[in-house]
Amino acid sequence: MKNVRLCTVLFAVLVAVLGLALFPAAAQKTPVLKIGINAEITGDIPKVGEATKYAAQMYVEDVNKAGGIEVGGKKYRLELAIEDNEAKAESAAKAATKLITVDEVIAIVGPQASKQAVPAGEVCNNYKTPMVSAWSTNPNTTKDRPYVFRACFLDDFQGPALSIFASQEYRFKKAAVLYDVASDYPKGLAEFFKKDWEKRNGPGSVVAYESFTTKDTDFSSQLTKIINSGAEFLFTPQYYNEVPLIVQQAKQLGWKKPILGSDSWASDELVKLCGKDCFGHFFVSHYASAGAKGATKEFIDRYKAKYGSIPDDVAALTWDAIGLIGAAIRNAGKLTGDVKKDREAVRNALAQTKDYPGITGTISFPPGSGDPIKCANIVKINDKGEFEFYKSVCP
């Protein structure tokens, strides 16, 4: 008897489950295009992931509010598929595979850091899915990969941009460099800078070339050497969490000359951690939040109103990266609904991008390369601790 009752109950539960499952879902009239976000939401650099997510969400909301994106006379709604890559290489490859094969996205934004972007780029290229990294500057990310693009300029351009700035603005002749030898971004940048500086000012013009290892916190011995070398300025291409330590320690040791940095300085956190010590120094950036005009200013104001913080360069570059994808979708001609063909079409449109008006500059992709042509902005940290646009340097 009890068995029979149990069977009935089980059967009823099964029927209920099936019934619920078959309950017609809220019908969506407009077809949907999915864009993947592969971002460092947890792990070492969560701020980067957060900015990526926010900027992408804002873009998608904008597009959908306007009724969607129009391709070949048909309107599509955009949808984001957000994956966390935990700031790990293998996780980024897994996330990219998931976005491509499970979520079937048409294109992917990110990963942002090169450690993740290189393996994820491999995956995207293998599956013939367009990927735009907003922030990755390792040449390997896009090299020989027709499906991988980036929205930022490269290290080999940032170095020369700074050396042009330092020699034109101040007529400096002697440079000092302090960099993290264990991290690929600072190391690459230090090398590019040194090469270009010595080309301009002769061999030996980099009078101090000092290094340390990730997570070091005491730089006094390197800084003492730099101060004693008679350098006219210091270039330190470090991340926002290390720069304050370097700048403050240099000041304590009596350094009064300018300190120049790279785009990795550009984070709200820098001024919070560094305070007044960082005022008056310069860095190369993709964009500057203070003194911005036009579309850039509009983006900054809206982002600030929505999320309560000034967008950093990751947010701005992500905005441009997803904007590039959006423009490519628009220019793709006609979408077939077959995601593989559509990805191909979007990739071709992306590769032909010319003079896209991004908020970090006008972006074009030269033929056969995923690295954009654009200008670098030199930014000054002003007396209020804001990042103020100072000068634009074009190669």
Next chain:
Amino acid sequence: MEPHLHRPSGALGGGRRDRAADFARGVPLLGWLFGALLAVLLESFFGRDLADFLDLPRVPVLFGFEYALNKPRLIPGTLAFLFLVYALPLLLGARLLRGPANRIARLLAARAPGVALLLHLAFLYGILHLWTEVSDYRLIVAKITLIAVMLTLSLNVVNGFMGEFSCSHPGFMALGAYAGSLVTIVGFTNSAMFGAALLPPALGPVFFPLALLLGGAVAAVGALAVAIPSFRTRGDYLAIISLAFTFIVKSLIENLEIVGGPRGLRGQPDWANLPVVFVCTVICVAMINQFVRSIYGLGLNAVRDNEMAAEAMTINTRRTKMVAFLFAAFWAGVAGVLFAHVLRYVNPGTFGLQQLAEVLAMMYFGGLNSVVGSIVGAVSINLLSEMLRPLEIWKWIFIPLLLILVMIFRPTGLIAFREFDPLAWIAPRDGNGSRERRENSGEGK
């Protein structure tokens, strides 16, 4: 999902639970494999249609976690799918084929236990193959998980069976990854860094086992560098020396421009496919299991419990420790080669403290001194972390919480201090299951 998970009710509850237990006991491993094969076959043929019918966006790739966490509306459909595709065929297949499965198992166990083991492995591979064929996402998750099994198991040899606390596994893995990658990149690919291929790429897959062996061997040589100075010490000191080793390897590679420095090495050929990774994992599990069950392994346990007493019992403790350490490093190196070839990119930053923490977590979660424990730990942590990916930051609250709970209620891990006897696992289970097993193991010895 299994029947004995239903809550017993009333007077008959105990009886029902017994019946469920009897049912589970009566099915040999082969029967479960039949059931699982049936399930994955069903999924690969009808999964898509069924998913459409249940109004799911697609076949649930990792048991529906990948979308159900964000879209609760889909949970009933996912449950129905899981029930119809996994639970029902698994149970039905196991039940219906119980008789034949037992007969085959008995026949093989009596005549050729080796063939029986191979048959089970073939079934396991078939299931994995069909399951991963549905989606490439599953494939990469399965590959990384199998590699994690190798890593965890090899770490368990040192930290569990030998009772030392070694932190050099990421270092060994890095050595293996770079050595193996260099062989395959320099030898068989046209790369910008190393020029044209030295050997015809067609020969590559033949040489890949050699690259794996070389990766393992380089890691073992690296292990020698830790072992010689550090085995005069024990406990904390070994932990510190081995941690230093990890950092030394990482810094070494970061400063070696010839292998790409911190930028890493790219362009490994795509040879680490599922069969290769599976076979390597099986060989690794088999060898380590044989090793720890052998006289060496028992010696290892003696060293762990009391080194002086072990020495008095004529165990050459120095040699035993050395052998175990190099052996573990070898497998970590092989896992490193596979890891580099699955991602087709390797950089020194990957082999840092985070990697170490992950392997340690998998090992302690699964259980010390236990081969099954390591497998369970690696698989469960990997799958869990993959399934909970949509939770983003909450995942890193949930998983550590789980680890803490395990440490509170089972301080040595889920399945600790248990011997893994594959022959007992595949034994037939009809009649009174327990007696059968006892007789069987009696015959075995």
